[in-house]
Amino acid sequence: MAHLRALDGVQFDYVIVGGGTSGCLVAARLALELPNRRILLVEAGPDDSADPDNNVPGLTKGKFGSKDGNWLYQTAPQQELRGREIIYPRGRGLGGSS
Structure with a gap:
Protein backbone atom coordinates (compact mmCIF):
# COMPACT_ATOMS: atom_id res chain seq x y z
CA MET A 1 0.00 0.00 0.00
CA ALA A 2 2.35 2.65 -1.26
CA HIS A 3 -0.26 5.41 -0.94
CA LEU A 4 -0.29 4.94 2.85
CA ARG A 5 3.42 5.67 3.03
CA ALA A 6 2.62 9.22 1.96
CA LEU A 7 1.00 9.68 5.40
CA ASP A 8 4.14 8.77 7.37
CA GLY A 9 4.95 11.64 9.71
CA VAL A 10 1.85 13.64 8.77
CA GLN A 11 -0.06 14.99 11.75
CA PHE A 12 -3.83 15.39 11.84
CA ASP A 13 -6.10 17.33 14.15
CA TYR A 14 -8.89 14.78 13.80
CA VAL A 15 -8.86 11.12 12.78
CA ILE A 16 -12.22 9.58 11.97
CA VAL A 17 -12.30 5.80 11.78
CA GLY A 18 -15.01 4.42 9.54
CA GLY A 19 -16.12 5.87 6.23
CA GLY A 20 -19.74 4.87 6.58
CA THR A 21 -22.55 7.38 6.51
CA SER A 22 -21.77 8.83 9.95
CA GLY A 23 -18.01 8.97 9.47
CA CYS A 24 -18.34 10.73 6.13
CA LEU A 25 -20.84 13.18 7.62
CA VAL A 26 -18.59 14.01 10.59
CA ALA A 27 -15.55 14.46 8.32
CA ALA A 28 -17.47 16.72 5.94
CA ARG A 29 -18.90 18.81 8.76
CA LEU A 30 -15.50 19.25 10.41
CA ALA A 31 -13.95 20.21 7.08
CA LEU A 32 -16.62 22.86 6.49
CA GLU A 33 -16.62 24.32 9.98
CA LEU A 34 -12.87 24.07 10.65
CA PRO A 35 -11.24 24.65 7.24
CA ASN A 36 -7.75 25.14 8.69
CA ARG A 37 -7.71 21.76 10.47
CA ARG A 38 -6.26 18.55 9.06
CA ILE A 39 -8.80 15.73 8.99
CA LEU A 40 -8.14 12.10 8.13
CA LEU A 41 -10.98 9.71 7.30
CA VAL A 42 -9.91 6.05 7.50
CA GLU A 43 -11.97 3.31 5.85
CA ALA A 44 -11.02 -0.38 5.67
CA GLY A 45 -13.06 -1.05 2.54
CA PRO A 46 -12.60 0.21 -1.00
CA ASP A 47 -13.88 3.34 -2.68
CA ASP A 48 -16.22 1.63 -5.11
CA SER A 49 -18.31 4.69 -5.87
Whole structure:
Protein backbone atom coordinates (compact mmCIF):
# COMPACT_ATOMS: atom_id res chain seq x y z
CA MET A 1 0.00 0.00 0.00
CA ALA A 2 2.35 2.65 -1.26
CA HIS A 3 -0.26 5.41 -0.94
CA LEU A 4 -0.29 4.94 2.85
CA ARG A 5 3.42 5.67 3.03
CA ALA A 6 2.62 9.22 1.96
CA LEU A 7 1.00 9.68 5.40
CA ASP A 8 4.14 8.77 7.37
CA GLY A 9 4.95 11.64 9.71
CA VAL A 10 1.85 13.64 8.77
CA GLN A 11 -0.06 14.99 11.75
CA PHE A 12 -3.83 15.39 11.84
CA ASP A 13 -6.10 17.33 14.15
CA TYR A 14 -8.89 14.78 13.80
CA VAL A 15 -8.86 11.12 12.78
CA ILE A 16 -12.22 9.58 11.97
CA VAL A 17 -12.30 5.80 11.78
CA GLY A 18 -15.01 4.42 9.54
CA GLY A 19 -16.12 5.87 6.23
CA GLY A 20 -19.74 4.87 6.58
CA THR A 21 -22.55 7.38 6.51
CA SER A 22 -21.77 8.83 9.95
CA GLY A 23 -18.01 8.97 9.47
CA CYS A 24 -18.34 10.73 6.13
CA LEU A 25 -20.84 13.18 7.62
CA VAL A 26 -18.59 14.01 10.59
CA ALA A 27 -15.55 14.46 8.32
CA ALA A 28 -17.47 16.72 5.94
CA ARG A 29 -18.90 18.81 8.76
CA LEU A 30 -15.50 19.25 10.41
CA ALA A 31 -13.95 20.21 7.08
CA LEU A 32 -16.62 22.86 6.49
CA GLU A 33 -16.62 24.32 9.98
CA LEU A 34 -12.87 24.07 10.65
CA PRO A 35 -11.24 24.65 7.24
CA ASN A 36 -7.75 25.14 8.69
CA ARG A 37 -7.71 21.76 10.47
CA ARG A 38 -6.26 18.55 9.06
CA ILE A 39 -8.80 15.73 8.99
CA LEU A 40 -8.14 12.10 8.13
CA LEU A 41 -10.98 9.71 7.30
CA VAL A 42 -9.91 6.05 7.50
CA GLU A 43 -11.97 3.31 5.85
CA ALA A 44 -11.02 -0.38 5.67
CA GLY A 45 -13.06 -1.05 2.54
CA PRO A 46 -12.60 0.21 -1.00
CA ASP A 47 -13.88 3.34 -2.68
CA ASP A 48 -16.22 1.63 -5.11
CA SER A 49 -18.31 4.69 -5.87
CA ALA A 50 -17.57 4.21 -9.58
CA ASP A 51 -19.21 0.75 -9.55
CA PRO A 52 -22.52 1.20 -11.39
CA ASP A 53 -24.14 -1.53 -9.26
CA ASN A 54 -23.81 0.77 -6.24
CA ASN A 55 -25.84 3.50 -7.91
CA VAL A 56 -28.93 1.45 -8.72
CA PRO A 57 -31.15 0.26 -5.86
CA GLY A 58 -31.36 -3.52 -5.78
CA LEU A 59 -28.21 -4.24 -7.79
CA THR A 60 -26.05 -4.40 -4.66
CA LYS A 61 -27.85 -7.57 -3.55
CA GLY A 62 -25.34 -9.69 -5.46
CA LYS A 63 -22.61 -8.46 -3.12
CA PHE A 64 -24.37 -9.67 0.03
CA GLY A 65 -22.75 -13.11 -0.05
CA SER A 66 -19.28 -12.04 -1.19
CA LYS A 67 -16.38 -10.13 0.32
CA ASP A 68 -16.84 -7.51 -2.40
CA GLY A 69 -17.98 -4.56 -0.31
CA ASN A 70 -19.42 -6.62 2.55
CA TRP A 71 -18.13 -7.54 6.00
CA LEU A 72 -19.98 -10.90 5.81
CA TYR A 73 -21.38 -10.73 9.33
CA GLN A 74 -23.75 -13.47 10.46
CA THR A 75 -26.20 -13.66 13.31
CA ALA A 76 -25.80 -16.08 16.17
CA PRO A 77 -27.64 -19.39 15.63
CA GLN A 78 -31.38 -18.73 15.86
CA GLN A 79 -33.39 -21.22 17.90
CA GLU A 80 -36.58 -20.38 16.00
CA LEU A 81 -34.81 -21.23 12.73
CA ARG A 82 -33.52 -24.64 13.88
CA GLY A 83 -30.09 -23.28 14.71
CA ARG A 84 -29.48 -21.58 11.38
CA GLU A 85 -27.41 -18.43 11.12
CA ILE A 86 -28.53 -15.57 8.90
CA ILE A 87 -26.24 -13.38 6.81
CA TYR A 88 -26.36 -9.82 8.12
CA PRO A 89 -24.99 -7.69 5.27
CA ARG A 90 -23.03 -4.61 6.33
CA GLY A 91 -21.33 -2.42 3.78
CA ARG A 92 -17.56 -2.31 3.65
CA GLY A 93 -16.41 0.79 1.83
CA LEU A 94 -17.04 4.49 1.62
CA GLY A 95 -20.67 5.10 2.46
CA GLY A 96 -21.00 1.89 4.47
CA SER A 97 -24.45 0.36 4.16
CA SER A 98 -26.20 3.50 2.99
